[in-house]
Amino acid sequence: MSTLVLTRVRPWGAPSTDLVLRDGVIASVAPVGGRLPDGAEVVDGAGLLALPGFVNAHAHVDKSWWGQPWVSYGGEATTQGRIAHERAERDRYGIPSTAGAVAVLREFVRHGTTATRTHVDVDLGVGLRGVAHVREAAQELGGAIDVSIVAFPQDGVVRRPGVLDLLDQAAAAGATHVGGIDPASIDRDPVAQLDGLFAIAERRGVGLDIHLHDRGELGAFQVELIVERTRRAGLGGRVTIAHGFALGELPPARQDDLLDDLRDAGVSWATVAPVGTAPLPWRGMRSRGIPVGLGTDGIRDLWSPFGDGDVLRVALGFARLHGLRTDDDLTDAVRLATSSAAGFVGRAVHDLVEGAPADVVLVDAENAPDALVRVPPRSLVVSGGRIVTRDGKVLV
Template sequence: MAVAIVRNVRPWGGAAADVVIDGTRIREVRPASPAAAGTDGESVDGRGLLALPGFVNAHAHVDKSWWGRPWVPYGGEPTTQGRIAHERAERGPLGLPSVDGATAVLREFLRHGTTATRTHVDVDLGVGLRGIEVVREAVDRLDGAVDVEIVAFPQDGVMRRPGVLDLLDAAAAAGAASIGGLDPAGIDRDPVAQLDGLFAIAERRGVGLDIHLHDRGELGAFQFELIIDRTLRAGLQGRVTISHGFALGELPEPRRLELLDRFAEAGISWATVAPPATAPLPWREMAARGIGIGLGTDGIRDLWSPFGDGDMLGIALGFARLHGARTDGDLTAAVALASAQASPFVHRDLHDLAAGAPADLVLLDAENVPDALVRGPRRALVIAGGRVVARDGDVLL
């Protein structure tokens, strides 16, 4: 159902307001009108519920999921290389990547209020570009209700697999918004060659870069420096993201602060899934320097992990716990990282409850934003692009 106005909601827990929608965008947020509430096909009664912008999942892998199939036990070696090998051995028998699996995950995103996502999609010698085709078909099945930005991702390495750079170039030429990288030192063992190859494609095709970096300590820091140098040299400020980047929280403070200043200069952003066993990020110092931080689910029910339900409020809660957030301001900031503050990760200039923003809203029965974060109540209503797409936990598409 297309919506023209959502009456009587509390944006970010503030005063009651009406959100006026013009097509797929918010035209105005104004004080609540005394007009009779109710649903007339275009007007939705918000019943005084808390309103948030649609959530943004800044780091997903929707092509990998076996969601909708019988339970798949976790197996293989619990290392990055072990997970890669296990996935390569088992994805074929499971029929991965699959349109049904990707569609199921995107439906869970909608159920929980996520209306936009950046998803890494495997591009390798085994599947070629088929994963990208699968994800695009899943997006079409849902009539574009989830805005999906694709990162062509070399999960099996780059330089150690001759031909992968050509596939990444082809993916960029075919419309992928970004290309990815993976542990230039730890996986390829040739960080200079991997990064030179990736940055050359990004410059030639005008796409972004989003590089998975699991390597720890000084090995990770060394690769941070290589990425910073190449970003500045290529003029790609604002178009490069480091995903995971566990080393940042492990470094001594003087070294960490020096790197943060350089990240800010290079306009490099950060995507994290806030794993509980990792070192906290210096997120306040990052925010003070204007370094963008996005939260994501990573993979969901796939051959890397049996966990995940697509709920970005749950990810924001994990981030808050990992970083010792307690105050209302910090708890609200964690939710903003999963919504309004994540707009650059899906190439949106504005993603909020404000005039000109996409008409993406989530209504929850909560007293305020910290209450919503801590309790994670069911999403009472999800509006994406001006359409009601989910109600009381049921996806309507």
């Protein structure tokens, strides 16, 4: 078994300790100065802050042109407009491709992300090619990042006959989740879309992760439909609503009712905390134990020229959007990007504790709030007990 010891590191800002990583898991959290395992590789953390590996709970790694020539923004700035523009232009830029997915996954690793849930387009134009490319990219990185795939019908479901069959094939072939998108405004038949998606989830034993951009009461109505179908299917803990901009726009009493429903049904929430959207009722979600994950969304693609793959920077955006100031709240924002997101990548635990995956990020910061507001470079990234980034250089 391979053993790596990170000495004199400060988990979550606690006093210095030694982390013993053996065979891909944290074997022990030991006092500094104790006897080190024979034959272990030893790295002196020199008092750096230790955090768990970051978890990107909402990405689109199949469509990025990171590291490739600049592509100017075009098309209409609406959901339908972005879909149409992407469909018209993607072949021109070689999307999807294994090389493109490798480039953006390496950037994730450089910033300390060790696990991600990524949506991968599945439609009548690309079929399942994107899924194959992303799997090949993950294999090329040799386990440096754990990649969970959502088979995502970006162009709609029931309005594109044959897409449900493709989603079913992807689920049968190992996708961990099936996606959906705006059942009301894209397909204009929310019941049919959700019936089709939930049928696949029940038949294949996979989860669901549904993009919901619709605002106001139209969005709230679809949240209620998703909650009701989740209860009926007994899929609590396996359904996620992504974006869900409507929730932050509703009156407080309406929000509270929906939050109670989400909690009772076991539906989680993923957000990229975009500028200009209404803050989520985050404290109400936290008090109810509703899982919230943070993600980068698309990065430099045909939807947006923005993004750099740094989930810690997304957590900073979340903190600013929600007006967080206290140390406890700022630390919780970092937890959203790390330990609290374990369930989004199929883990029971993801933290700096014995038995957890040996995913560790070292940064030069006093504590978690300091790391959040300064977003310092990642000094060392360990994934599965193996050093994958050192001083900003990706080693895989």
